[in-house]
Amino acid sequence: MSLVKTVALCQRYEDRDILKDINLEVARGEVFALIGPTGAGKTTLLRLLDLLDTPASGSIYFDGLEASRSDKLRLKIRRRMSFVLQKPVVFNTSVYDNIAYGLKWRGLARSSLQQRVHRILDMVGLSNGKDRNARTLSGGEAQRVAIARAIATEPELLLLDEPTANLDPNSTARIEELVSDIIQQHNTTIIMATHDIAQGQRLADRMGVLINGEVHQIGAATELFTSPENKEVARFVGMENIIDGVVAASEAGLVSLDINGKSIEALSDYPAGARVYACIRPEDITLSPSSAPSSARNSFRGRITRLTTVGALTRIEIDCGFSLITVVTTQSAQEMDLTKDKPLYATFKATAVHVLKRG
Amino acid sequence: MELWHGLIKAIELIISLDPEVMEIAGRSLQISVAATVLASLICLPLASLIYFSHFPGKRALINLIQTFFSIPTVAIGLFVFILFSRAGPMGGLNLLFTPTVMVIGQMILITPILLGLTISALSGIDKAIPDTARSLGASQLQTATVVLREARFAVVAAVIMGFGRAISEVGVALMVGGNIKGFTRVITTAISLETSKGDLELSIALGIILITIALLVNLVLNRIQQR
Numbered sequence: 001m002s003l004v005k006t007v008a009l010c011q012r013y014e015d016r017d018i019l020k021d022i023n024l025e026v027a028r029g030e031v032f033a034l035i036g037p038t039g040a041g042k043t044t045l046l047r048l049l050d051l052l053d054t055p056a057s058g059s060i061y062f063d064g065l066e067a068s069r070s071d072k073l074r075l076k077i078r079r080r081m082s083f084v085l086q087k088p089v090v091f092n093t094s095v096y097d098n099i100a101y102g103l104k105w106r107g108l109a110r111s112s113l114q115q116r117v118h119r120i121l122d123m124v125g126l127s128n129g130k131d132r133n134a135r136t137l138s139g140g141e142a143q144r145v146a147i148a149r150a151i152a153t154e155p156e157l158l159l160l161d162e163p164t165a166n167l168d169p170n171s172t173a174r175i176e177e178l179v180s181d182i183i184q185q186h187n188t189t190i191i192m193a194t195h196d197i198a199q200g201q202r203l204a205d206r207m208g209v210l211i212n213g214e215v216h217q218i219g220a221a222t223e224l225f226t227s228p229e230n231k232e233v234a235r236f237v238g239m240e241n242i243i244d245g246v247v248a249a250s251e252a253g254l255v256s257l258d259i260n261g262k263s264i265e266a267l268s269d270y271p272a273g274a275r276v277y278a279c280i281r282p283e284d285i286t287l288s289p290s291s292a293p294s295s296a297r298n299s300f301r302g303r304i305t306r307l308t309t310v311g312a313l314t315r316i317e318i319d320c321g322f323s324l325i326t327v328v329t330t331q332s333a334q335e336m337d338l339t340k341d342k343p344l345y346a347t348f349k350a351t352a353v354h355v356l357k358r359g
Numbered sequence: 360m361e362l363w364h365g366l367i368k369a370i371e372l373i374i375s376l377d378p379e380v381m382e383i384a385g386r387s388l389q390i391s392v393a394a395t396v397l398a399s400l401i402c403l404p405l406a407s408l409i410y411f412s413h414f415p416g417k418r419a420l421i422n423l424i425q426t427f428f429s430i431p432t433v434a435i436g437l438f439v440f441i442l443f444s445r446a447g448p449m450g451g452l453n454l455l456f457t458p459t460v461m462v463i464g465q466m467i468l469i470t471p472i473l474l475g476l477t478i479s480a481l482s483g484i485d486k487a488i489p490d491t492a493r494s495l496g497a498s499q500l501q502t503a504t505v506v507l508r509e510a511r512f513a514v515v516a517a518v519i520m521g522f523g524r525a526i527s528e529v530g531v532a533l534m535v536g537g538n539i540k541g542f543t544r545v546i547t548t549a550i551s552l553e554t555s556k557g558d559l560e561l562s563i564a565l566g567i568i569l570i571t572i573a574l575l576v577n578l579v580l581n582r583i584q585q586r
């Protein structure tokens with residue numbers, strides 16, 4: 001049986017549908033990442049799961065128990081989980097008291113409370129600062145306190161809302177390490193929201209892509225990366241090139257797509273005549289000054305229409321009858337003397353093309 | 360020269376811990392502290408209740424409370440007088456011209472300040488604090504307590520403001536207390552009535568004590584607001 005389950009969950013604010021028909025199941029012991037762009041509704045969903053807000057419609061089940069509208073039952077269920085909010089606020093008191101709060105509210109006896117708090121302080125590496133006022137902590141430390149007080153109550157379900165948003169890379173690594181420790185030592189069920197797909201991949205067993213209030217796809221990270229089920233997911237997992245086309249010929253899993261009179265070869269089973277998208281990651285496209293004699297089936301002559309350098313990488317837009325976006329290292333862009341209007345060849349393998357049905 | 364003479368005498372009265380001066384000052388403190396403590400016991404939970412609940416007209420109610428911050432003390436005095444006068448609804452209690460009714464009057468007087476300032480103290484707390492408390496398993500009461508505790512400095516400041524208004528007011532104390540010597544005479548009523556009778560030393564001595572109390576109150580307030 002799943003630990004958390006939502007059935008046709010909807011949320012609405014000011015006549016706007018924020019969450020539409022969310023049906024999720026997360027098993028005990030599982031780590032589930034909700035990924036999606038900012039504004040997708042991740043926080044809204046986590047707040048519903050923690051029973052902080054009531055949904056416009058639909059139901060939430062926790063360990064088989066329906067979270068009804070009775071405040072008493074909701075509190076009882078809420079006390080079996082913990083939620084680390086997106087913006088960590090600490091109480092204006094010592095680090096120790098911050099961590100002890102949840103235990104006091106549950107009426108834990110003094111001696112076991114002290115033991116528990118000290119153990120958690122150790123685990124998050126804050127033993128030395130336990131008497132400091134939590135308000136004086138850095139962002140990363142405050143987030144550790146927020147996670148510490150959430151796990152102090154030994155929740156069956158831990159909800160994390162963008163636990164590393166607004167943190168520097170060092171603090172981010174430290175928080176991720178801490179979350180890994182929790183997963184390994186306590187076998188806690190975790191649902192975490194993140195807009196960082198790589199973070200979801202590092203920590204989660206399964207991910208759900210939430211875009212515009214709808215769950216578009218649920219699966220393992222590699223599944224989402226290699227076989228997004230629709231255009232929105234494809235774009236979110238980094239397939240920046242999404243090109244309209246029609247299947248011109250289809251044979252034994254190999255199709256050739258007609259794109260504005262040009263032909264792209266790809267692996268797919270769609271029959272001739274099907275309207276599709278060809279999705280290609282920028283990093284799967286290589287550039288060369290002359291036609292590449294490689295095994296790649298797709299090679300197009302084109303012109304650079306735009307170059308944008310962002311640090312070590314340069315993003316290049318090419319017009320080759322259709323528009324393609326690719327990235328190369330800034331260094332190789334200089335070596336190849338890539339400039340606007342320069343003619344060149346863009347090449348990618350048939351296996352680099354993910355074909356999606358166009359609605 | 361009379362002022363100078365009065366000042367010297369007044370200081371003598373204070374330094375020698377003159378029984379009458381001490382008795383009046385002590386009663387003032389007793390009545391106003393009692394009024395502040397009792398009003399706080401009612402107003403802090405009530406302010407939390409108003410702050411945390413949603414009902415139509417909440418904004419209007421808060422505006423109304425703020426309007427009553429500076430209500431004239433004699434208006435409250437008159438209201439309480441009518442309430443407790445022999446023919447009034449509470450007349451049967453026979454409380455008029457007792458310290459008890461002075462406490463009640465001052466409680467009513469400072470209730471708007473305590474309510475209003477406590478509500479704004481709570482509003483100053485990050486909205487994420489109550490959410491965080493609930494997410495960690497706090498009940499509604501526990502959540503309200505946490506928010507009140509987060510706002511503690513501003514709440515204490517509100518209580519001190521209330522005390523300051525209570526101890527320095529004269530309208531209520533005079534109208535419902537009556538300035539009865541040895542029974543309901545407090546600093547402000549003594550000053551306002553004894554001066555005209557010519558007992559300047561006593562008035563000046565009490566005035567100095569009142570100003571000292573006011574200074575102390577302000578000192579504490581400043582300290583709190585610097586936190």
Ligand SMILES: Nc1ncnc2c1ncn2[C@@H]1O[C@H](COP(=O)(O)OP(=O)(O)O)[C@@H](O)[C@H]1O
Binds near residue numbers: 013014018036038045
């Ligand atoms: N209390 C609210 N009132 C009105 N709109 C809200 C409220 N909370 C969230 N929203 C809206 O819901 C959408 C989803 O927000 P949110 O759940 O915070 O997204 P995410 O966490 O994925 O960034 C946003 O467009 C946001 O403006």
Ligand SMILES: [Mg+2]
Binds near residue numbers: 042044162
């Ligand atoms: Mg969010």
